[in-house]
Amino acid sequence: MITRISADRMDSNTYLVTEGRSAVIIDAASGSAVLREVREKGLVPEFILLTHEHFDHIWDLEELRKEFSVPVAACRICSERIQDVKTNLSNIADILYYYKTGVVLEGRSKTFTCRPAEIVYEDRYSMEWRGHRFDFQRLPGHSPGSVVITLDGNSCFTGDYLIQGEEEITRLKGGSEEDYQSITRSVLEAIPEGTRIFPGHGDEYIKGQESIGNE
Ligand SMILES: [Zn+2]
Numbered sequence: 001m002i003t004r005i006s007a008d009r010m011d012s013n014t015y016l017v018t019e020g021r022s023a024v025i026i027d028a029a030s031g032s033a034v035l036r037e038v039r040e041k042g043l044v045p046e047f048i049l050l051t052h053e054h055f056d057h058i059w060d061l062e063e064l065r066k067e068f069s070v071p072v073a074a075c076r077i078c079s080e081r082i083q084d085v086k087t088n089l090s091n092i093a094d095i096l097y098y099y100k101t102g103v104v105l106e107g108r109s110k111t112f113t114c115r116p117a118e119i120v121y122e123d124r125y126s127m128e129w130r131g132h133r134f135d136f137q138r139l140p141g142h143s144p145g146s147v148v149i150t151l152d153g154n155s156c157f158t159g160d161y162l163i164q165g166e167e168e169i170t171r172l173k174g175g176s177e178e179d180y181q182s183i184t185r186s187v188l189e190a191i192p193e194g195t196r197i198f199p200g201h202g203d204e205y206i207k208g209q210e211s212i213g214n215e
Contacts, residue, residue: 009101015027024129028058048070050082166201
């Protein structure tokens, strides 16, 4: 089962993939909401997987690590970049937050870093988990450490790619339109229709059945 936990701040999603009581956490945007969900349902987190290094997806990573000592999986570049305020963009979180929401960021304007991931891979990685399979593929463009995580070949956690109603963003520091066009775009386009897409912001949807213009 896949549950979306949406943080109020910047509408960033954290996902919980569960099998029985076992859980995998994807991204760490909202620690308190994840903790609530885990406690309410009596879940046991076993891994945290990261889609990319940007602050709004890892805001509460260290908080979650304190609570659950589970391995974090990230590509090498993402693992390196979460350790630096300039590459996780927390040094400009205030500006990006204001730009996106029109509201001044309160209580969160401090820069932060995270410890490196425990499971570090280069461009591709696969992981079996309780009868499921996660496939990771690094797809630079939005950021150098962006990956798409596919679950059982039919559900994709796409981070800041394939967000409904948004164009792909490559203009942030570390982003590369060239990498996006030459490496990533064709891979995203080749995701089969019918795949469930779980983006880092906004609602999930089925590829090929995007809701158009009803906002
Ligand atoms: Zn991002």
